[in-house]
Amino acid sequence: MTCIKIDKQQWAAGLAAAEKAYRLLGPVRQGAIHNFAPLAPGQTPDLDCLNTRVSARGVVYPQSEVLFEYTLDERQPDAHILKETPPPDARAAIAVRPCDAYSFVLVRRNFEAPDVQDTYWLRNYAATTFVGLACDRPCATCFCTSTGCGPYHEEGLDVLLVDEEDHYLAKVITDKGAALLAAAGWQETADDDAEARIAGRRSTAEARITSRVNTDGLADASQLDLYEADFWEDVAFACINCGTCTYLCPTCWCFDIQDETRGRQGIRVRNWDSCMFPLFTLHGSGHNPRGQKVQRVRQRFMHKLKYYVDKYGDGIQCVGCGRCVQYCPVNIDIRKVCERMNSFGQDAACKVA
Amino acid sequence: MLAYTEKIRDIAGRLLKDCRVDLVVGFRRGSMPMMNEPCFVTRADEVDQLVWDGNCGINLANYLTKRTEKIAVVAKGCDSRNIVTHIIENQIKREQLVIIGVPCTGMLDKRRIKQTAPGEVTAVVEEGDQVTVSGEGFSETHARADLLQANCAVCRHRNPVVYDELVGEAVPEQTGVDRYADVRAIEEMALEERWQHFEELLAPCLRCYACRNACPLCYCPTCFVDESMPQWVGKSQNPVDVRTFHFLRAYHCAGRCTDCGACERACPVGINMRVFTKKLERDAYEQWGWEAGLSPDQRPPLDTYRPDDPEGFIK
């Protein structure tokens, strides 16, 4: 696997060159926080950012996305014709953390099901080249190594950047990544032991992760028994049913579609939605199967830590980025809930055996 | 304030053992620095999980509305005023409650502490009126008064206004605080500047509704932003809709807000939206001499008519 060396002096110029072929997005400062946003011409992403407040999922799946527009005004030549959003142009997300990058792999399973595909998500994803930034300073709340990824994880990335003070090492992971590096003019091959150094840094970074969560008992636990477990009331009490966990989460994917009209014109727009909101499951009939808070909270954790595990057999629907842990207003901690669910399964297994 | 923990546990244990309440609502230790988790305790042998410190900024009155049990709730000054408002608004009956009153010396501003620390904060220790913030390679001690949440710094009602038990001696109320400096600063701006100020303030808003949901006053079964027939406010990330949500919610809290700060504390992107409610609070104070929730026997100004109500703005 090729490793390119990018002198930091060449960083801005390279991005400017890449901008000719790609729309660039990266972490930018917004007041006291960072978020992924399109970069203005000449703007470089803020690489001091430990992680963006909202995950990178907006790069592929914006919070509000117009699906089509229409006019019913018959004086217009295009009356009654759906005007769909044009396909996305090529874009590159710069400095995505490996946890966020891995989340796209997990979410893709939902949007690329055998019988139904989400055109919007998939074409946005295909149009995006992901340039990751390896994580050397994980936070106390990061638990990526427990979820199947890690601070130097490569799944979901096309290039992995590793910071070596006056230069970056750019590990080329896919052809898309190689194409971006070529467009930026970053072609200097790194020296032979670059890969070994990256491996060393990877071990150091992984060792700095202090938060570990056990997930080995989840697959074998009985779905029904977990659902009926007696700890959900205790877990759910503090919850205030806001959308913080959902909207900051890289692996959440639920949405709401509606039309907004003005006179005879309208657009159909898809917006992020949250299963924590009381009206999320409100039926047209007026019935609401998850009208109680405890049902919604249970649903969230069962979905992330059990249903996804059972459906795809590849671990939990969580990348351990720690955003929900840090920003839940009432400190409901998915790590604690996961341990409770995990040991519940194992206790039950012990009882049976 | 740390001695309150023992007292809260004693009182809670006694209330549960004597079956005076079905549950006690309080806080338990959080999983991170500067966070505690609201919890409920139903058995006397579980009260040792209850704690109290400067990280109890979430308003527990939020968990009382429409409940039918007998509940003991730990309440600081602002929380107790929200309980009074709940009683006035028929959200809970006084007889259902045993209020464990906490004379409060202010909550720590976790956002400010995290932002000003030189690295990741791994421990925050309170000792009297000093707070030590530490992490890898640093440890700084500050005066507690310098680290308080913005609302606590200007608080005039630190002692509970209604209670059944008190966990400590009443604390002296702050005097000479200027509650409305932030409101005046905006009023002094020119019109266009003001519009821009609010555009920037609300730009990071995600419509997660953490502010609304942390607020004890926001208990409508269907909030105006969730109505769809008719739809009053759009659900997309349109700046006009975002602004409408915030200022209209503030109007719904006019004359009711106690400035407990739970909204700002809950916000995941750090928006200081209290400026909306502060403006209306000041208007209520100056127009009607009104402060929310001081007594269950007073009807709020938007509920009452007096012939001498100021109406200079009406033609």
Place this chain on the structure above:
Amino acid sequence: MGVEPGRVHFSWVSSAESTKFVDVVKQVTEAVRAQGPNQNFVKKELKVA
């Protein structure tokens, strides 16, 4: 909040005060028109990209 004061008016009018109602409507309409088109609180539609 940055909305021009001339756009918002308050008045007490009873349904029996028809003359006053007409006057108030005329006055408010003229006052608001004099402000020019409203630039704030105008939703710019999300457009297809």
